[in-house]
Amino acid sequence: MGVITRNLEQASGLYLLSVEFPENRQQPEPGQFYMLRCSPCTDPLLRRPLSIHGYCAEGERGNPRCDFLYRVAGKGTALLSRMGPADPLDVMGPLGTGFDLPPSLEYALLIAGGIGIAPLPYLAERLAEKNTSTHIRLLFGAQTAEHIIAIERFNRPEMEVSLYTEDGTMGRKGCVTDDLGTELKACHPGRSMVFACGPDGMLDAVARQCIDAKIPCQVSLDRHMACGVGACQGCVVKGAHQGKTRGRPYVRVCSDGPVFEARQIMWSGGEQCPR
Amino acid sequence: MPSLAVLFAGLTLKNPVVLASGTCGYGVEYAPFLDLNRLGGIVVKGISLAPRQGNPPPRIIETPSGMLNAIGLQNIGWRAFVTEYLPRLSAFETKVIVNIYGHTVGEYREVAQRLSEHPGIHALEINVSCPNVDKGGLAFGTDPACTFQVTEAVKKATHLPVITKLSPNVTDIRPIAKAAEEAGADALSLINTLLGMTVDVRTRRPHLANITGGLSGPAIRPVALRMVWEAARAVSLPIIGMGGIMNAEDALAFLMVGATAVQIGTGLFVDPSCPVRVLDGMQAFLVEEGIEDIRQIIGGLDTSPARDDR
Numbered sequence: 245m246g247v248i249t250r251n252l253e254q255a256s257g258l259y260l261l262s263v264e265f266p267e268n269r270q271q272p273e274p275g276q277f278y279m280l281r282c283s284p285c286t287d288p289l290l291r292r293p294l295s296i297h298g299y300c301a302e303g304e305r306g307n308p309r310c311d312f313l314y315r316v317a318g319k320g321t322a323l324l325s326r327m328g329p330a331d332p333l334d335v336m337g338p339l340g341t342g343f344d345l346p347p348s349l350e351y352a353l354l355i356a357g358g359i360g361i362a363p364l365p366y367l368a369e370r371l372a373e374k375n376t377s378t379h380i381r382l383l384f385g386a387q388t389a390e391h392i393i394a395i396e397r398f399n400r401p402e403m404e405v406s407l408y409t410e411d412g413t414m415g416r417k418g419c420v421t422d423d424l425g426t427e428l429k430a431c432h433p434g435r436s437m438v439f440a441c442g443p444d445g446m447l448d449a450v451a452r453q454c455i456d457a458k459i460p461c462q463v464s465l466d467r468h469m470a471c472g473v474g475a476c477q478g479c480v481v482k483g484a485h486q487g488k489t490r491g492r493p494y495v496r497v498c499s500d501g502p503v504f505e506a507r508q509i510m511w512s513g514g515e516q517c518p519r
Numbered sequence: 520m521p522s523l524a525v526l527f528a529g530l531t532l533k534n535p536v537v538l539a540s541g542t543c544g545y546g547v548e549y550a551p552f553l554d555l556n557r558l559g560g561i562v563v564k565g566i567s568l569a570p571r572q573g574n575p576p577p578r579i580i581e582t583p584s585g586m587l588n589a590i591g592l593q594n595i596g597w598r599a600f601v602t603e604y605l606p607r608l609s610a611f612e613t614k615v616i617v618n619i620y621g622h623t624v625g626e627y628r629e630v631a632q633r634l635s636e637h638p639g640i641h642a643l644e645i646n647v648s649c650p651n652v653d654k655g656g657l658a659f660g661t662d663p664a665c666t667f668q669v670t671e672a673v674k675k676a677t678h679l680p681v682i683t684k685l686s687p688n689v690t691d692i693r694p695i696a697k698a699a700e701e702a703g704a705d706a707l708s709l710i711n712t713l714l715g716m717t718v719d720v721r722t723r724r725p726h727l728a729n730i731t732g733g734l735s736g737p738a739i740r741p742v743a744l745r746m747v748w749e750a751a752r753a754v755s756l757p758i759i760g761m762g763g764i765m766n767a768e769d770a771l772a773f774l775m776v777g778a779t780a781v782q783i784g785t786g787l788f789v790d791p792s793c794p795v796r797v798l799d800g801m802q803a804f805l806v807e808e809g810i811e812d813i814r815q816i817i818g819g820l821d822t823s824p825a826r827d828d829r
Contacts, residue, residue, distance in 0.1 A: 286584040286737040475544035478579035493572040
């Protein structure tokens with residue numbers, strides 16, 4: 245059981261939530277997530293999965309603190325957004341398989357679409373800590389200027405950011421994948437890695453282009469979940485029989501993922517998923 | 520300290536709380552989140568003769584106080600189960616019940632036989648909610664004769680206690696319960712999920728790729744409770760009741776209408792500490808009420824006409 249220390253609206257419908265845990269909790273790996281209980285009642289019933297956005301071993305109360313960035317998408321997140329400081333919050337985690345941080349990485353290209361920015365600041369910080377010579381570039385696309393948040397976490401000298409908005413109110417007008425071909429040309433297959441998080445359509449485009457260009461790429465997926473621990477098989481996606489998905493037609497986003505290598509997933513060109 | 524042990528299908532369960540099939544995988548997935556040793560038993564995911572990959576996604580969707588699932592009976596097959604998971608399960612001090620299913624009576628018989636050759640399994644639970652391909656895909660459990668055949672075949676193929684898990688998608692549960700009893704079942708478990716569906720009106724598509732799915736969770740509890748009550752009056756067999764149990768009060772209600780034990784499934788997703796809280800709550804209830812033994816609660820529902828004091 246954790247305690248909320250802040251739950252602040254960053255832009256309309258986008259919130260930054262901080263939770264402190266009085267008891268010992270394992271430090272999360274970037275790309276891992278937590279299952280949050282948004283109501284003490286039976287409706288909404290299921291926990292909501294949110295990826296780790298930030299972590300501090302010692303928060304304001306001297307306890308470990310986890311930060312989450314979320315968008316109000318439905319019943320559960322709407323209730324979550326109305327909670328406030330000092331409210332208890334039942335949180336399970338850290339869960340899942342996070343990003344794989346290669347030991348010596350020259351260039352990390354991070355690609356975020358909308359609320360897909362959530363897990364990437366923590367990833368960038370850990371990459372930078374692990375190897376001070378890794379150059380980190382973030383491509384971040386959102387609908388409008390108001391949705392461009394969390395980029396102050398990319399202020400370090402070895403990090404650079406390029407922004408895209410669909411309505412042109414900030415950065416370049418268009419989609420975050422518009423210049424992907426050119427961006428990938430700057431990636432050397434043996435010394436670069438792409439890390440992407442965002443809507444399925446965006447991930448599909450990123451995955452296909454990275455696979456074609458032979459640039460290693462890791463994607464963070466999200467799906468509705470029931471158990472969150474790999475028991476119920478409810479959150480599966482189709483595997484492409486590569487690497488950890490070999491011999492397994494369906495793989496669980498909650499435990500085999502949420503992070504997968506792009507080549508391990510069967511991309512269907514914009515598979516519909518309920519949101 | 521009140522006794523929580525119950526006798527069920529020839530087994531002594533240290534307490535009446537069991538995890539439901541399909542919700543705890545092969546047991547080990549939940550081991551980091553709950554102490555399996557505290558439970559009366561666990562029922563592992565339905566095992567079939569051949570591995571089955573399950574349905575395409577989306578497989579789950581939340582509903583009011585519940586959820587629909589159309590997992591599609593995904594499982595690794597009996598051989599992989601006994602090799603990879605059974606040895607690990609045997610390390611826990613809890614009864615291991617294996618749920619089984621097939622597409623024909625012959626498949627049920629064969630998977631029962633194969634599993635029975637391995638130590639560490641305490642009982643078999645027969646899932647009759649699957650389509651019988653020999654009868655045009657009609658679920659076994661919707662027909663008393665098919666339920667009888669499957670139960671009898673499994674009973675003949677194993678020395679282990681046999682629990683028939685009933686489907687609620689029937690007009691009357693009582694003949695189905697009686698058929699299982701006549702076929703030699705050692706116990707019954709009910710209810711399995713209720714058939715349901717939801718749609719997204721913007722995309723005009725069903726939420727589930729399979730279109731329909733099984734409804735579970737608190738929403739189904741009144742139906743489950745009613746069916747356990749009906750079945751308990753129709754047969755003399757011990758019954759495990761399940762359907763939306765979230766707390767001790769829910770569990771006690773099932774015992775009062777005639778169940779000897781309960782299974783918790785969806786409740787586990789909501790809160791992994793649910794089974795232990797149910798257990799502790801049942802214990803606390805017995806202490807408060809001055810009851811020495813949980814077995815005194817079973818079937819203790821009072822349906823006498825209410826007294827009019829005025």
